[in-house]
Each structure stands twice: as structure tokens, then as C-alpha cells.
Amino acid sequence: xxxxxxxxxxxxxxxxxxxxxxxxxxxxxxxxxxxxxxxxxxxxxxxxxxxxxxxxxxxxxxxxxxxxxxxxxxxxxxxxxxxxxxxxxxxxxxxxxxxxxxxxxxxxxxxxxxxxxxxxxxxxxxxxxxxxxxxxxxxxxxxxxxxxxxxxxxxxxxxxxxxxxxxxxxxxxxxxxxxxxxxxxxxxxxxxxxx
Amino acid sequence: xxxxxxxxxxxxxxxxxxxxxxxxxxxxxxxxxxxxxxxxxxxxxxxxxxxxxxxxxxxxxxxxxxxxxxxxxxxxxxxxxxxxxxxxxxxxxxxxxxxxxxxxxxxxxxxxxxxxxxxxxxxxxxxxxxxxxxxxxxxxxxxxxxxxxxxxxxxxxxxxxxxxxxxx
Ligand SMILES: Nc1nc2c(ncn2[C@@H]2O[C@H](COP(=O)(O)OP(=O)(O)O)[C@@H](O)[C@H]2O)c(=O)[nH]1
Ligand SMILES: [Mg+2]
Numbered sequence: 520x521x522x523x524x525x526x527x528x529x530x531x532x533x534x535x536x537x538x539x540x541x542x543x544x545x546x547x548x549x550x551x552x553x554x555x556x557x558x559x560x561x562x563x564x565x566x567x568x569x570x571x572x573x574x575x576x577x578x579x580x581x582x583x584x585x586x587x588x589x590x591x592x593x594x595x596x597x598x599x600x601x602x603x604x605x606x607x608x609x610x611x612x613x614x615x616x617x618x619x620x621x622x623x624x625x626x627x628x629x630x631x632x633x634x635x636x637x638x639x640x641x642x643x644x645x646x647x648x649x650x651x652x653x654x655x656x657x658x659x660x661x662x663x664x665x666x667x668x669x670x671x672x673x674x675x676x677x678x679x680x681x682x683x684x685x686x687x688x689x690x691x692x693x694x695x696x697x698x699x700x701x702x703x704x705x706x707x708x709x710x711x712x713x714x
Numbered sequence: 715x716x717x718x719x720x721x722x723x724x725x726x727x728x729x730x731x732x733x734x735x736x737x738x739x740x741x742x743x744x745x746x747x748x749x750x751x752x753x754x755x756x757x758x759x760x761x762x763x764x765x766x767x768x769x770x771x772x773x774x775x776x777x778x779x780x781x782x783x784x785x786x787x788x789x790x791x792x793x794x795x796x797x798x799x800x801x802x803x804x805x806x807x808x809x810x811x812x813x814x815x816x817x818x819x820x821x822x823x824x825x826x827x828x829x830x831x832x833x834x835x836x837x838x839x840x841x842x843x844x845x846x847x848x849x850x851x852x853x854x855x856x857x858x859x860x861x862x863x864x865x866x867x868x869x870x871x872x873x874x875x876x877x878x879x880x881x882x
Contacts, residue, residue, distance in 0.1 A: 522757065523721070524757075525722070564774070607781075
């Protein structure tokens, strides 16, 4: 749920990085945190286990520039990927304005990608959000690995809606900001339709 | 399917909410009060908030209340009426307002929990009324002369998005 504050001339949006465990969601946020100007970001908060696996969520607030005099804030969240954190994932999707689906390009993670995408669609429906209408982009991450599946196969399996998609190598920052800017644009366009 | 409606707040709404929050903060003798939407965004605050990092506070409070709600359902409860964190010097009281917003009250050594609870109940009703009115209001169209007309943000270009991120 975007929150437009006309009194303070602010727009607040919630973006969620969704995808199977270990696909690189947290790494995306870490890279964004590293690269964004200090004045534009808050703390990166990770609710993680000792082994650094996301337990509940990661959270990164960004205070970006203005559009037509409206200060724009994006709150970035990641979900925990492991199967047994399903309840947590559902909670984090609540009120999402946009979703980045991060797919793991490795052949052995294909099934996990497909499962995770189906889960996401079901959770959105449960939240009263139409999964075919929410702003969504896909990131094919881990393109640097030898066992990465060719893009056209990933497209066939995961992108039937022909959504904007990006190749990424998150630890090197490749594709990370391209993905963020694309979802930011979609969400702002959607907001403009509603206002 | 019911679409998720956006929360749109105008000057007059915010001043009503701010008045409620300030009275609550004083009457409950609390250090600070935050009103947060259930998706984790701060709507308004009152009291000593300068030393607080309100953005992550709002996000974590929303996560905490959401988790409490899910726990309640697992136990066959409709909901838990509040979440309370008890520290050595600081205490946090979190409660839901009509399922759509969260009231966070930060207590210090001078605050009494019973008083906080009483005032939270009273002011929750008032704040809920403001939200109910907000949701009943017809969607203001961009008519000229309409004081509630939403300013048109206009077409979003690639340049707009680039500018958001500065040089980076
Ligand atoms: N080789 C390679 N490793 C990656 C890439 N993205 C993430 N990783 C690694 O995959 C592991 C899991 O990443 P993480 O961001 O924690 O996954 P999450 O579970 O989706 O949050 C970490 O060790 C990352 O360094 C990538 O593009 N290429
Ligand atoms: Mg993670």
C-alpha cells in the first residue's frame, strides 16, 4: 500500500524481493546499501540466523530524490526463502506496491524457482492483491555460474506474462540497480494512474 | 477481488491525527507515540522522537504485530489485543487500530502501564474514526477548484527515475 502524504509532500512505497532460498535477495540489498549515497539511506536491518540466512526479513529504507516536488521513499524488503518460513513470507508481502522476483539461474534450482513463483502468486491472492496486476519485474541472478540455464529457457518457465527482466550477478552489482530502477518506474507509473 | 487501496493523507487529516497523538502521548505520560500503517510505514508521531530512528522502528513494529497476529491464529485466537516489550528502562506497547494501523507507545520510567492501556483504548477509537472518514470520502478527482484535488504527478520518464537515484 503506497502512502501519499500531501501534507508533507511525500510518497512512500513498499518493494519486496521475493524468490527461493539462496537466490541472492539479501545480496541485492547489500549491494544497494553499499552504493547509495549516505544521505539517501537508513540502516540495513537483517533479521537473520547465526548462519546469516534470513529469518524474518531484511529491510532497507531509501530516501531518494523528488518527483514533481514529492519526496520519494522506497522501503525495500526481502523474504526468507526456505520452505518452512512460508508464514513469514505472507506477512512481508502485505501492502507491497511492487515485487522483484529473483530467480536462481542454476539448473538445479529450476524447480525451486517455479515453486517459489507459484507460492508468491498464491500469497498475493491471499492478501487481496491481483498477481496479474501488481508491478513485477524478474531478475535472473547468478549469471556468472557455469551451470546457469540459458535465458530463453528461464523465460519460458518463469515469464509467461512477458514482464521486464534483467540478468544479474548480484555480488558484483551487475544488474542490481537496473532491476531496482525498473521496479521503481513501474510502481511510480501505477501510482500516477491512481492519482 | 478487493483491491488494496492506497492511503492518501491530506493536511487536515494529518493535523487531526497529530492532535490525537499528542494528547495520547501527554495523557499516557509516555515518551513517544508512533502511528504506523500495517505494511510498516510511519504515518505520524508525537513526543520525543528526535532521538528515535523511526523508520526501522515502524518497520520492525509492523513485523512484530504481524507475527503476533499469525501466532494468535495458530492458537485459534482472533488476535492478541496488544504486544508488550519490557526492558530495563524502556517498554513498548503495540496495538492495532481497526486492523489497518498500529499504535506504538514508548514508555519510560515515568509511565504507568495501566494508564497507557486506558488511554490507548480511548484514543484508538478516535483515530479509527478519522480512518473511517478517510475511507468513506469519495475519491477526489482532479477537478479545478476542488481543494482535495490530487495534484497530477504526470508521466514518469526514465529521466525521472534516474534523477531519483542522484548520480549513483
Ligand atoms: N556466484 C554467485 N553467487 C551469488 C550470486 N548472488 C548471490 N550469490 C551467493 O549466494 C548466496 C546466497 O545469497 P543471499 O543473498 O544470502 O540469498 P537469499 O537467500 O536470496 O537472501 C551467498 O553466498 C551469495 O554470495 C551471484 O549472482 N553469483
Ligand atoms: Mg536472505
